[in-house]
Amino acid sequence: MLSRAAENLFWLGRYMERAESTARIISMGQRMAMLPGTPGRSEWTSVMQTTGAEMPEDEMASELDVVKRLILDPEGPSSIQACLLRARDSGRAVRTGLTQEMWESLNEDWRYLESLDELTARSQLSKVLEWVRKKSAYFRGAVDTAMLRNEGYYFLRLGSSIERADMTLRLLNVKYFLLLPETEVVGGGRDHHQWMSVLHAVSGLRSYHYHYGSDYAPWNIADFLLLNKIFPRSLAFCYSQIDLCLSHMETDHGGSHKCQKTARQELERLNRIDISGIFNDGLHEFINEEIARTSRISQEVSDAYHF
Amino acid sequence: MLSVPFDEMESKDGIRPPYRNISQWIEETGTELLLRRREEAEAIFRKIGITFAVYGEGGDPERLIPFDLVPRAFSANEWKILDTGIRQRARALNAFLYDIYHRGEIIKAGVIPAELVYENKAFLPEMIGFEPPGRVYSHIVGIDIVRTGPDKFQVLEDNCRTPSGVSYMLENREIMGRMFPQIFSGGPVRPVDHYPNELLRTLKEVAPAANSGDPTVVLLTPGSLNSAYYEHSFLADLMGIELVEPQDLFVDEAKVWMRTISGPQQVDVIYRRIDDSYLDPLTFRPDSVLGVPGVFDAYRAGNVTICSAPGAGVADDKAIYVYVPDMIRFYLDQEPVLENIPTWQCGKPDECKYVLENIQDLVVKEVHGSGGYGMLIGPKSSKEEIAAYGERIKANPSEFIAQPTLDLSTAPTLVETGYEGRHVDFRPFCLVGRTIRLVPGGLTRVALKKGSLVVNSSQGGGVKDTWVLQE
Numbered sequence: 001m002l003s004r005a006a007e008n009l010f011w012l013g014r015y016m017e018r019a020e021s022t023a024r025i026i027s028m029g030q031r032m033a034m035l036p037g038t039p040g041r042s043e044w045t046s047v048m049q050t051t052g053a054e055m056p057e058d059e060m061a062s063e064l065d066v067v068k069r070l071i072l073d074p075e076g077p078s079s080i081q082a083c084l085l086r087a088r089d090s091g092r093a094v095r096t097g098l099t100q101e102m103w104e105s106l107n108e109d110w111r112y113l114e115s116l117d118e119l120t121a122r123s124q125l126s127k128v129l130e131w132v133r134k135k136s137a138y139f140r141g142a143v144d145t146a147m148l149r150n151e152g153y154y155f156l157r158l159g160s161s162i163e164r165a166d167m168t169l170r171l172l173n174v175k176y177f178l179l180l181p182e183t184e185v186v187g188g189g190r191d192h193h194q195w196m197s198v199l200h201a202v203s204g205l206r207s208y209h210y211h212y213g214s215d216y217a218p219w220n221i222a223d224f225l226l227l228n229k230i231f232p233r234s235l236a237f238c239y240s241q242i243d244l245c246l247s248h249m250e251t252d253h254g255g256s257h258k259c260q261k262t263a264r265q266e267l268e269r270l271n272r273i274d275i276s277g278i279f280n281d282g283l284h285e286f287i288n289e290e291i292a293r294t295s296r297i298s299q300e301v302s303d304a305y306h307f
Numbered sequence: 308m309l310s311v312p313f314d315e316m317e318s319k320d321g322i323r324p325p326y327r328n329i330s331q332w333i334e335e336t337g338t339e340l341l342l343r344r345r346e347e348a349e350a351i352f353r354k355i356g357i358t359f360a361v362y363g364e365g366g367d368p369e370r371l372i373p374f375d376l377v378p379r380a381f382s383a384n385e386w387k388i389l390d391t392g393i394r395q396r397a398r399a400l401n402a403f404l405y406d407i408y409h410r411g412e413i414i415k416a417g418v419i420p421a422e423l424v425y426e427n428k429a430f431l432p433e434m435i436g437f438e439p440p441g442r443v444y445s446h447i448v449g450i451d452i453v454r455t456g457p458d459k460f461q462v463l464e465d466n467c468r469t470p471s472g473v474s475y476m477l478e479n480r481e482i483m484g485r486m487f488p489q490i491f492s493g494g495p496v497r498p499v500d501h502y503p504n505e506l507l508r509t510l511k512e513v514a515p516a517a518n519s520g521d522p523t524v525v526l527l528t529p530g531s532l533n534s535a536y537y538e539h540s541f542l543a544d545l546m547g548i549e550l551v552e553p554q555d556l557f558v559d560e561a562k563v564w565m566r567t568i569s570g571p572q573q574v575d576v577i578y579r580r581i582d583d584s585y586l587d588p589l590t591f592r593p594d595s596v597l598g599v600p601g602v603f604d605a606y607r608a609g610n611v612t613i614c615s616a617p618g619a620g621v622a623d624d625k626a627i628y629v630y631v632p633d634m635i636r637f638y639l640d641q642e643p644v645l646e647n648i649p650t651w652q653c654g655k656p657d658e659c660k661y662v663l664e665n666i667q668d669l670v671v672k673e674v675h676g677s678g679g680y681g682m683l684i685g686p687k688s689s690k691e692e693i694a695a696y697g698e699r700i701k702a703n704p705s706e707f708i709a710q711p712t713l714d715l716s717t718a719p720t721l722v723e724t725g726y727e728g729r730h731v732d733f734r735p736f737c738l739v740g741r742t743i744r745l746v747p748g749g750l751t752r753v754a755l756k757k758g759s760l761v762v763n764s765s766q767g768g769g770v771k772d773t774w775v776l777q778e
């Protein structure tokens with residue numbers, strides 16, 4: 001496989017995942033902004049922080065800022081339109097590496113967001129976000145049902161797993177203070193709803209209850225998002241996928257690379273530690289460390305496969 | 308002064324036999340439904356992404372070529388003539404290329420003037436004396452053919468470099484089969500979908516002699532911004548070969564390698580869809596950053612085959628076109644099956660005089676032009692346009708040729724009120740390896756504007772599915 005093709009598939013996976021992540025984070029902001037007692041624009045501000053988007057000058061973001069910068073901006077790093085355009089460009093550059101359905105899922109309605117103006121997008125925000133989620137589900141379905149399980153597939157999965165791990169970490173990075181024990185004292189209705197919104201953003205509400213019962217406890221939520229082995233958006237699960245993809249690459253193409261070693265060590269570590277240890281050492285520090293490690297793996301992958 | 312053109316479906320004796328099924332199908336389906344299905348077809352094309360780029364016009368960067376639902380049909384007998392004529396021409400063109408890069412017999416015999424060959428911009432002195440595998444230069448020959456009467460097929464021009472459009476031949480059939488499966492039931496139409504297999508077979512046949520085992524074939528594209536990128540990826544996909552861009556290839560020790568995730572892999576055959584001038588900056592264009600430096604040396608060393616061969620463009624020049632019937636006689640000792648269109652070469656003083664005197668009835672083209680740009684259609688031009696064009700001819704006569712305005716045949720085409728005849732042409736794709744292969748079909752282009760003779764997609768032309776019927 002051409003290195004350029006591997007690179008494009010890797011980024012195709014990342015951009016599609018990122019478009020969906022941004023949509024999920026905006027949905028979360030929408031829910032939080034509906035809670036009574038939400039001070040001004042703070043929730044939209046934290047949405048912008050989570051995605052790493054450029055902030056307005058007064059450091060406070062409105063719903064309209066979010067629509068402008070995270071949905072309709074053709075260039076921002078996390079903007080949905082930009083991600084979908086880049087995903088399509090990456091896909092177009094490796095047309096031969098995609099199945100027909102994958103390409104159709106990328107190409108269909110590809111100018112839809114371009115056709116929306118800010119006010120329309122804002123007034124139809126839920127519909128627009130739903131469109132993004134459907135589009136990414138269509139893409140994922142097309143990958144799942146028809147793509148050969150060869151190196152192309154593993155590069156794509158690798159990209160999406162790395163992006164997904166990153167998104168879960170960023171979400172926690174912005175909302176980690178909600179999970180710190182001292183907030184439990186303050187606690188009450190608002191926190192409860194905020195946690196629900198976080199779980200909602202990762203589609204984990206029902207899974208959480210299934211696994212941990214009905215109570216929201218900060219350490220359970222942190223455990224769910226970081227260490228749970230069967231929840232597909234947890235950090236540990238994402239790393240099991242990263243490790244799986246890299247192991248396949250190792251088997252098929254030989255050569256043990258640094259990225260493989262890093263991923264395996266990280267997976268073993270996540271399987272070993274428990275959540276109380278993380279809280280003892282500091283949740284925030286742990287998250288920052290993981291964000292750095294995830295971005296390092298991405299770099300090590302491109303070094304190993306010459307892109 | 309156009310007479311009534313030949314209509315391929317309706318003659319004075321009623322519906323012509325090859326169109327009986329089509330006529331019946333139009334009747335049964337009804338205009339309203341056909342118009343609705345046309346929209347569906349367009350949505351499918353858009354979704355699949357079969358688009359082409361039009362440079363410098365703004366608007367939609369990825370435009371669709373309009374697809375006309377009504378197929379164009381050839382009977383088995385008509386195809387027999389075309390098939391023989393196309394293969395004959397493809398053989399002669401390759402024989403000519405071999406000759407001019409070797410002994411130049413045809414020039415010595417006085418059949419073709421030396422300066423038309425050796426002073427031609429597409430002639431590459433670097434190719435002199437080189438022996439390409441199978442002696443093939445043009446592996447895919449696209450021959451543009453028009454029909455001017457029931458038994459009259461004429462060649463408009465030859466394309467020996469990188470003719471495009473074959474993806475439309477395949478996709479048009481695919482869409483028709485998807486939308487109207489019933490009209491294909493019973494197998495009245497010969498299939499074309501084996502074209503990619505035939506193409507790959509052809510490309511593998513011309514792998515360097517040094518290669519033993521299964522040759523590695525790649526398709527070299529300028530990249531995703533190229534107007535024919537869709538076709539490049541489509542063909543690479545169906546052949547199961549890598550679609551590479553120049554930066555994916557490099558040359559080491561006169562061998563060509565592609566950069567893969569497990570290191571360099573040697574390449575044996577390059578089906579290139581980029582021009583000679585962008586192939587190798589070391590040989591052809593020192594100012595260019597595009598291309599694969601050193602690839603021409605690897606080719607000359609016999610370590611890789613480039614398809615089509617550099618320098619193959621001499622054969623499809625409009626000035627050389629005039630001599631193709633002579634080539635057929637000279638190399639094959641046969642009479643041409645397909646006629647040329649009578650052509651006046653403005654480079655010859657008496658012919659130039661005739662052209663200037665009769666310009667209002669003629670079509671004048673630039674010798675090196677393509678895509679329907681830069682030509683003058685006398686009967687459809689204003690006095691001012693004609694006068695201005697005449698000045699251009701006088702300034703540089705050898706750059707122009709002229710042909711009579713042809714009564715191109717018309718084929719039924721869907722319009723808002725039903726169907727009407729529109730002018731069509733035809734481009735088959737002949738494959739030349741150790742043997743010659745021709746898939747029964749090709750690309751039919753149609754001038755959608757009433758009365759228009761310009762079928763080029765860049766100028767409002769559309770495409771049709773082309774049927775070659777079983778005996």
